[in-house]
Amino acid sequence: MSGAALPAGRGAALLRNPGFVVGAAIVGLAAVLALFAPWIVPYDPFAIDLERRLVPPSFMEGGSTRNLLGTDQLGRDYLSRLIYGARISMLIGVLTVITSGIIGTTLGVLGGFYGGRVDDAVMFAITTRLSIPAVLVALAVAALRGSSLMLVVLVLGLLLWDRFAVVARSTTMQIRNLDYVAAAWCAGVSRWWVLTREVLPNIATHLAVVATLEMALAILLEAALSFLGLGVPAPLPSWGLMISEAKDYMFFTPWVIVIPGLALFVLVLGVNLLGDALRDMMGTDLSR
């Protein structure tokens, strides 16, 4: 078993993996954009200019270098909105993973560590969670409570913990049954010691794999919720909301949905590439 820190050989192997390099570059770029958005954007992403509506991107006919990616239906600079959108996607992705990671890991470790009745209860919770249609419930909650960025994080966090729980549970079980852990047990160490010194460091890397995949899923789901009008509220420039607002014009000016959609696709692809590279290295089993 490897510990939380990656051995140097594996780190070097990661850097030779093209998927990892591309994924890291994409996610790194998105992180920089998200962190420094206010200093990077050419224009205020909320500034409406009804004189300059739906100006095409600079590389298309009729576009100008004034707005590199054109303007939306209210004349707002598309590039600036796209950059702020990265901020929302990354924020939602990270916060959701933290929330769901805490819930899922706690449940999974409890089930895997204690077994018996506790494990039955955890398995039951996982089964129940999987049978609930996540998008529908998220929409309903957002409709009932009025949507906001924090509500989206909370709802997605409460819905996306299942894979964390499954992986945490199975890896905890494996570690608990390892000879040297059993030996430590017999030597009379406390449960807490076994948990914090043996179990958590050893499942951390597997959970990192799950975290990337769940982050990708959270970003996609947020976009879908916002697209349906019950995610991040306007005028915040969520990519899903941008697609939704541009939908009415898409048959005349397809680029209005292509640009935010591609941004979404590329970011999620990048996160998944990172996750895949980690998974190949760790051999994490996510088949269920």
Place this chain on the structure above:
Amino acid sequence: MLRFILRRFTVAVLVALTVLTLAFLLTRLSGDLAISIAGPNATAADVETIRQVYGLNRPLVVQYFDWLGRAVQGDFGESFFFRDRVANLIASRMGVTITLGLVGLAIALVVSLPLGILAAVREGSWVDRAVSLVALVGQAMPSFWLGLVLMITFGLNLGWLPISGTGSWEHYVMPGVVLAFSAIPSLTRLTRSGMIEALSSDYIRTARAKGLSRLSILVKHGFRNAAIPVVSIAAVQLGFMLGGSIVIETVFALHGIGYLAWESISKNDFPVVQAVVLVLALIYIALTLLADLLNAVLDPRLRTS
């Protein structure tokens, strides 16, 4: 075997009851349901009337058991907006969603199984890498956006397929493809890993030593064993697809239960939302149960022990 089925069935019933309870609690999240039903322009008197009519003035526990008692008999009450029994509404919309789900699953299987088998047979080659790239792309594709792009491309520009509605089989092609995209990555990966495991097993070497044909080795001996997990995941994926149909049905204006749920959410029509959540959950539970049974049918080791 019988004990296994009984046990699984008991768990399924318990899960269903839990989901029922959660569905009930879901609608009480808003605080005062009567205010939500009445809408923003209602007077205090209106709200009070609604409270009386729907029995919302009773203790929560009484409301819960009343609702539960009706729900287990298939009575989900009446829709506020459609002025119809919720059960009738769902029954009339179910066909579209099921059709969409099955079309999506069929497309997903037709794509995933050959791709997964091909990647396994040519493990490590460029074919294998191309297949994993397809899986990655499928995983990263926002389904609602893909729907819109397909509409622009095949609906508007090429004019091959209708853009929205449910008139003919052609209406199901684009939504089916989009829905399939969500299941293709996991099904392809599972087929690939299952086939790699099967093909490296000793019984495949035996099959080759018997001089069987390549087709028989790959399909009869290899895929037959790789298919066991694929079948159960396919059933589960169908459940996820039906659950996710709300997005696709909304994009393509397909009037299934996902679209119904969407309409009801925007109209604050909670009995319908509640019922759709429940029905989708029950379908998922039934599908996982079916998956376990299929597993037992396909795997003689499970069946005879």
Place this chain on the structure above:
Amino acid sequence: MSALLEVQDLRVTIGSTAAVRGASLAVNKGETHCLVGESGCGKSITALSVMGLLPRGAKRETTALRFAGEEIGHFGEREMSRLRGDRMAMIFQEPMTSLNPAYTVGSQMTEVLRRHRGTPRAQAVDRAAELLARVGITAPGLRLGQYPHQLSGGLRQRVMIAMALMCDPELLIADEPTTALDVTVQAQILRLLATLQKDLGLGILLITHDLGIVARVADRVSVMYAGEVVESAPTATLFAAPEHPYTRGLLSCVPVPGKVKRDEPLGSIPGVVPRMRPGFTGCGFRDRCGQASPACEGTLPRQQAGPDHELLCTLAPGWHGRNAA
């Protein structure tokens, strides 16, 4: 007696390992030829090469690979698959996993006959039942309908043997067929193989690391080390007058009642079988050999140590006798 199987100068490389480095051997009709050696010496790879069952990425070269007088070295997968299961059959070390868990014994047995002979199902089932009875399985009708997991390891190996015999093959290759089985079952399976050979006139190439088995069943023995056949002789000759230092070392590891004194240590060969890289020349045993000389790094002479007794070594036959004297 004409050779049923003749392998000359077989070379197999897998990645950066030279698994077999110029091995030659011949199996005659109705003869049991044992191929012995430590694990990793290339005996299984040799057997798989003959069957055309090498893993992907393995490269095979021979100067001759003849089966029943016909050169088959150039055969493609399609031609080989016609021979396999029909005229040459193979059974493996792991009876627990060598049968497909998804199909009944009957289905797996009959498909051989249906594939090679196009025999109708009913007749194929009769033949399968007959062979199950022949390999000593009681209630063959019942067993045909059972799945592999319902059978014990010994039964499964009997099923494997019966399945290999479905088309009346001329050659049976058995790769450590008893290694995974209990000792009592081992004896039964070996006796069965011996009986079948006598009755059916099979040529058997038996691969094993167990010299006890060799002594009991072999007509002829080839000793393999590091991808080469270092010594080959009729069984009695090899046990009575081994020539190659490796063979002598191997035999000294085996306790023989009456010959080995109590409290005296058994012989052992220090070190392990080395991994051979392509391009390695000379004797693979020289690093572990007490008689090694600079000549061992060159091409080794193939010598006749007696009638039908071949030796691949720089030492002259009879060297040990002279040394002792």
